[in-house]
Amino acid sequence: MLRRWSAALLLALALGGCAGLFSSFDVAPSGLRTSDDRLRRMLASGRAGAALEQLAPEGEADPGDALLRALYAGIVAHYAGEYELSNAAFELAVELSEDRRTTSVSRSALSLVTSDRALPFQPSPSERLLIPYYAALNYLELGDTEGAAVEARRLSALLERYRTDDRADRWLHGLLRAFAGAVFEAAGERNDADVAYRNARALGVDSILLAPTEGVRPAPDSLGDVVVLIERGFVAHRVEQSLAVLLLPEEIELFEDGDAEERAALAAQIAARVLAHAAEVLPEPGRRSATLFVTPPEGYTPPRPRRPTSEECERAATGDATKGGSGGSSRSGTGAGTARSGEEAMRCERRRERTPYLLRIAWPVYLRPPAPAAPLAVTLPDGRVELARASADISEAVIRDFQAERTALVARTIARGVTKLLVSRGLESELGEKGETAGRIAGVLGNVGTALLEQADTRSWHLLPGSIGMTRLRLPAGTHALSVPDGRGSSVDIGQVEVRPGRVTFVSARLFR
Numbered sequence: 001m002l003r004r005w006s007a008a009l010l011l012a013l014a015l016g017g018c019a020g021l022f023s024s025f026d027v028a029p030s031g032l033r034t035s036d037d038r039l040r041r042m043l044a045s046g047r048a049g050a051a052l053e054q055l056a057p058e059g060e061a062d063p064g065d066a067l068l069r070a071l072y073a074g075i076v077a078h079y080a081g082e083y084e085l086s087n088a089a090f091e092l093a094v095e096l097s098e099d100r101r102t103t104s105v106s107r108s109a110l111s112l113v114t115s116d117r118a119l120p121f122q123p124s125p126s127e128r129l130l131i132p133y134y135a136a137l138n139y140l141e142l143g144d145t146e147g148a149a150v151e152a153r154r155l156s157a158l159l160e161r162y163r164t165d166d167r168a169d170r171w172l173h174g175l176l177r178a179f180a181g182a183v184f185e186a187a188g189e190r191n192d193a194d195v196a197y198r199n200a201r202a203l204g205v206d207s208i209l210l211a212p213t214e215g216v217r218p219a220p221d222s223l224g225d226v227v228v229l230i231e232r233g234f235v236a237h238r239v240e241q242s243l244a245v246l247l248l249p250e251e252i253e254l255f256e257d258g259d260a261e262e263r264a265a266l267a268a269q270i271a272a273r274v275l276a277h278a279a280e281v282l283p284e285p286g287r288r289s290a291t292l293f294v295t296p297p298e299g300y301t302p303p304r305p306r307r308p309t310s311e312e313c314e315r316a317a318t319g320d321a322t323k324g325g326s327g328g329s330s331r332s333g334t335g336a337g338t339a340r341s342g343e344e345a346m347r348c349e350r351r352r353e354r355t356p357y358l359l360r361i362a363w364p365v366y367l368r369p370p371a372p373a374a375p376l377a378v379t380l381p382d383g384r385v386e387l388a389r390a391s392a393d394i395s396e397a398v399i400r401d402f403q404a405e406r407t408a409l410v411a412r413t414i415a416r417g418v419t420k421l422l423v424s425r426g427l428e429s430e431l432g433e434k435g436e437t438a439g440r441i442a443g444v445l446g447n448v449g450t451a452l453l454e455q456a457d458t459r460s461w462h463l464l465p466g467s468i469g470m471t472r473l474r475l476p477a478g479t480h481a482l483s484v485p486d487g488r489g490s491s492v493d494i495g496q497v498e499v500r501p502g503r504v505t506f507v508s509a510r511l512f513r
Contacts, residue, residue, distance in 0.1 A: 031239035031367045035061045036462060039072070040234060043463065044512035048080035063459065065121040067096040071461045075134060079510065083138040090135045097123060117457050124401035125162050126169060126394065127461045129155065129176055136183055137229075140506045149187035152180040156196060167404040169397035174203035175390045175470050178210065182227045182472070186504040206389035209472050224499040226473045230376050230388060230484055231510035233466035236395035238364035240456035243274055246295045247357040247421075250302035255418055258303075263418070266303060271407075271414050273297070274361050278410065359417045362456040363409055366399050369466055376469030379483045379491050388469030395466050465510055477501045484511060 028037035035054075039061045042051040054061035055073045063069055070093035077086035100120045123131075132155035139147035155176060162168045181196030197210040209227075247255075247270075254266055277294055296302070376388035477499050483491035494509035 027239075030237075032237055032462065036063070039076075040463065043076065043079060048076050049082075052076045052080050052082065063121075065459065067093055067100065067123075068121045068459055068461070070096065071123065071127075071131070072463060074131070075461075075463045078134055078138060081141075083141050087135050087138045090131050090138075093123075093131055097128065117455055117459070119457070121459050123461060124398055125158075125165065125167070126172060126397035126401050127464070129158055129162075129172070130394075130461075130464060132158065133176060133179065136179075137506070137508055140183070140186075145183070145187040148183045149189055149192070152183040152187075152196075153192070155180050156192075159199070167400045169392065169400055170203055171390070172392035172394065172397045172468075174200055174205045175392045175468060177203060178205045178390060178470060179227075179229070181210065182504055182506070186506070209389050209470060221501045222477055223474050224477055224501050225504045226475055226480075226482075226497055226499060227504060227506050228378050228471050228473060228482065229506070229508040230378065230469045230494075231465035231467070231508070232372060232376065232469070233369055233512065235460075235462060235464040235466050236366040236368040236399060237462035238456075238458040238460045239367045240362055240458055241278070241365045242360060242362040242456065243277055243294050245270060245274060245359040245361060245417075247359050248296065248302045252357050252421065254303045255421060262303070267411070267414055267418060270359075271411050274410055274414065275407070278363065278365075278406075357421060359414075359421065361410070361413050361417060363406075363413055364402075364456045364458045364460075366395070366402065368395050368399075374485060376467070377485050378471055378473070378494075379485060380473070380475075381480050381482075385485065386471055386473060389471045391467060391469040393467050394464055398460070398464075475499045482507065484509065486511065486513075 026034050028034050030037050030040075032040070039051055039054060042048070042054070051061070052073065053059070055069060055076060056062070057069070061072070063072060070089045074086050074089035074093060077083070077089060100122055132151040136148040136151035136155065139145070139151060159173055159176060159180075162173070177196050177200035181193045181200060184190075184193035184196055201207065201210060251266060251270075254262055258266070273294060273296070376391055378386045378388075380386060479496050479498055481493070481496050483493045486492050492509075492511055494507065497505055497507045499505060
């Protein structure tokens with residue numbers, strides 16, 4: 001068993017350790033991988049078509065995961081005006097996401113000796129909600145309100161799934177409920193629209209965004225409604241933060257020789273030590289923070305695992321494990337005595353060579369972009385400015401998702417670190433039997449190698465907008481030019497909208513800067 005895990009560790013180091021080490025330095029000032037940062041810049045400069053070419057398998061912007069690649073391609077194709085291609089990518093993302101509900105056992109085992117990057121990527125609940133949101137926008141751009149209604153129904157089902165989730169972001173759910181209602185209304189599905197609007201109203205959505213209820217006169221034939229969706233910036237993205245936890249010799253010995261309950265208690269203590277220094281969000285843009293070194297707190301009393309006494313060590317050295325305490329020996333007990341002698345000899349050897357161990361713990365934290373000063377609004381042709389009636393902070397939503405998983409993530413990381421520690425120490429002992437120098441070298445390389453393998457899983461759908469605003473306008477039938485104030489005294493043109501009498505029309509735009 002030990003040889004199998006040792007081989008897995010060495011293979012992972014050979015195949016992924018060096019690549020992971022060098023890729024960890026391939027980071028832009030934003031904290032993103034250089035290729036991901038370039039992809040963002042291409043989107044922001046209006047080169048969505050060129051960005052789409054970079055997302056081919058093995059391309060420069062390939063994230064290395066089929067589901068994440070589909071999400072990247074879906075949103076980039078949307079902004080490139082390739083709406084059918086975008087929906088095909090999102091459909092693939094939905095299929096892969098459902099397939100991955102059952103995690104591969106082999107990949108989970110590999111993650112115990114490498115990192116969470118070995119696991120298939122899974123979007124967070126808030127990220128999942130935005131898949132049908134963008135798919136519905138694609139169908140609306142294609143003039144297919146029935147297709148948009150199908151996506152609105154999928155969106156509503158997801159919202160119901162997460163309704164009782166404490167981490168759910170109220171403002172995002174409210175905006176998406178109102179959006180789904182407007183899509184149902186545009187498709188003529190009145191009952192579904194009423195349900196969506198009722199749910200949106202329960203979440204505090206401004207009534208102006210909701211369709212007139214029964215008994216209220218609809219818009220005259222000369223007027224039509226326009227639902228405006230304004231996206232802005234980029235969502236908070238993940239960067240790596242790490243700690244190097246100094247494990248005392250007594251703690252290492254307890255991990256090696258303690259029972260399951262003792263190991264679990266010690267792991268909980270170390271987890272508390274890590275969480276006391278762990279951040280959830282980095283306050284401002286910049287490269288990821290340097291590794292912090294965490295020592296046991298002042299006054300900390302290390303655990304006292306059962307150690308061989310001097311007399312037991314002397315017996316182990318002479319190979320006589322049957323003297324004392326057993327009242328004699330027999331032929332049938334010879335094998336057991338020899339086994340005990342070997343175990344005691346190993347513990348005595350570790351007792352003489354006790355050295356600390358650096359356990360590297362790496363986890364993702366979110367880097368939030370600077371908040372824009374100007375509120376989301378729409379400028380009408382006559383110069384009037386209409387503020388967004390609903391807005392959602394996507395960064396806040398995905399960070400809330402992460403906070404719910406953070407403790408489990410740190411616990412899993414510590415468990416992986418302990419597994420690597422035991423594998424490394426076991427390999428050191430095996431090689432130490434062939435020579436003291438070889439054993440010590442193996443111990444040092446094992447500690448360094450496991451530290452290199454520990455990489456935080458910083459994958460996320462970082463191409464999403466940082467916020468979404470929504471408002472509803474009632475305008476005369478005809479063509480109207482709309483713009484969005486940029487907060488610097490000017491406006492950004494978001495195009496012309498054709499208002500149809502008594503109908504609901506949609507217009508969406510994204511401000512990248």
